[in-house]
Amino acid sequence: MWQAEHIAARLSQLYPQMAVSILGMTTQGDQILDVSLSKIGGKGLFVKELETAMYEGRADIAVHSMKDVPMNLPEGFTLAAIGQREDPRDALVSNKFDTLDALPHGARVGTSSLRRESQLRARFPHLIIEPLRGNVQTRLRKLDEGQYDAIILAAAGLKRLGLGDRIRAELPAEQSLPAVGQGALGIECLENRDDLIALLAPLNDADTADCVRAERGMSRTLGGSCQVPLGGYAEIIAGQIQLRGFVAEVDGSRIISGNITGARDQAETLGATLAEQLIAQGADKILAELSL
Numbered sequence: 001m002w003q004a005e006h007i008a009a010r011l012s013q014l015y016p017q018m019a020v021s022i023l024g025m026t027t028q029g030d031q032i033l034d035v036s037l038s039k040i041g042g043k044g045l046f047v048k049e050l051e052t053a054m055y056e057g058r059a060d061i062a063v064h065s066m067k068d069v070p071m072n073l074p075e076g077f078t079l080a081a082i083g084q085r086e087d088p089r090d091a092l093v094s095n096k097f098d099t100l101d102a103l104p105h106g107a108r109v110g111t112s113s114l115r116r117e118s119q120l121r122a123r124f125p126h127l128i129i130e131p132l133r134g135n136v137q138t139r140l141r142k143l144d145e146g147q148y149d150a151i152i153l154a155a156a157g158l159k160r161l162g163l164g165d166r167i168r169a170e171l172p173a174e175q176s177l178p179a180v181g182q183g184a185l186g187i188e189c190l191e192n193r194d195d196l197i198a199l200l201a202p203l204n205d206a207d208t209a210d211c212v213r214a215e216r217g218m219s220r221t222l223g224g225s226c227q228v229p230l231g232g233y234a235e236i237i238a239g240q241i242q243l244r245g246f247v248a249e250v251d252g253s254r255i256i257s258g259n260i261t262g263a264r265d266q267a268e269t270l271g272a273t274l275a276e277q278l279i280a281q282g283a284d285k286i287l288a289e290l291s292l
């Protein structure tokens with residue numbers, strides 16, 4: 001809802017004559033909370049109902065976290081704009097500990113993200129990783145009730161909700177490589193709505209869009225979703241895209257990582273090329289084992 005309201009406010013600012021209203025929706029991704037997303041079909045669950053609403057003409061656009069948008073949109077839909085990225089990092093939230101290093105043997109860390117789990121287990125095999133789902137407030141409540149010693153959340157979600165003061169440590173990309181698209185908002189509409197695509201163009205942030213395209217190019221080639229421990233994060237450095245990526249065993253016993261730098265107008269190809277490099281190092285075998 002914060003994301004939808006943010007985009008509605010931007011549109012009202014850009015187009016004062018435009019009537020903007022929010023059609024609040026709950027998706028299966030919000031409703032099914034007792035199991036990990038990786039077991040129930042992944043991220044598409046956050047976007048499907050919204051696409052149905054657009055298809056049926058009940059909504060014109062949908063606002064998504066790019067992290068939740070599947071690599072291949074259904075036929076007839078397009079991403080009209082990708083907004084400026086909020087903090088892309090993962091954040092440690094705890095009432096007892098200020099850093100990951102401070103967590104003692106046997107400390108319980110909440111996350112249902114295979115990406116976060118694999119990176120934690122590789123560096124801190126003495127921690128116990130336990131599932132944690134629900135919206136941001138629910139996750140914080142479960143921490144505060146003492147079910148966990150610490151939890152890992154996206155910094156972006158916390159900051160947007162004014163909960164940035166709960167962050168004990170922001171994990172640098174070297175320690176917790178973010179998810180593909182993390183921290184960026186995407187606006188989806190029907191591909192044939194040239195009117196909307198033109199109106200939404202000013203909301204596109206070229207830097208973020210190029211970075212997210214590179215990340216998604218990698219993930220698409222790897223066939224990844226949140227069903228696999230996979231991270232991808234791109235930055236614009238000296239006018240070029242620098243993309244890092246990894247695929248790991250969930251238990252952290254193996255992490256295949258790499259990076260690549262290249263031209264912004266080749267973003268997707270750059271992502272695909274990094275994916276091929278990870279595959280050459282055995283990423284495809286890890287992915288194949290996971291889909292068994």
Ligand SMILES: NCc1[nH]cc(CCC(=O)O)c1CC(=O)O
Binds near residue numbers: 065066068153154181
């Ligand atoms: N999968 C849920 C989800 N999708 C996007 C965000 C955070 C906000 C963002 O990345 O834009 C979150 C929560 C989290 O990972 O803590």
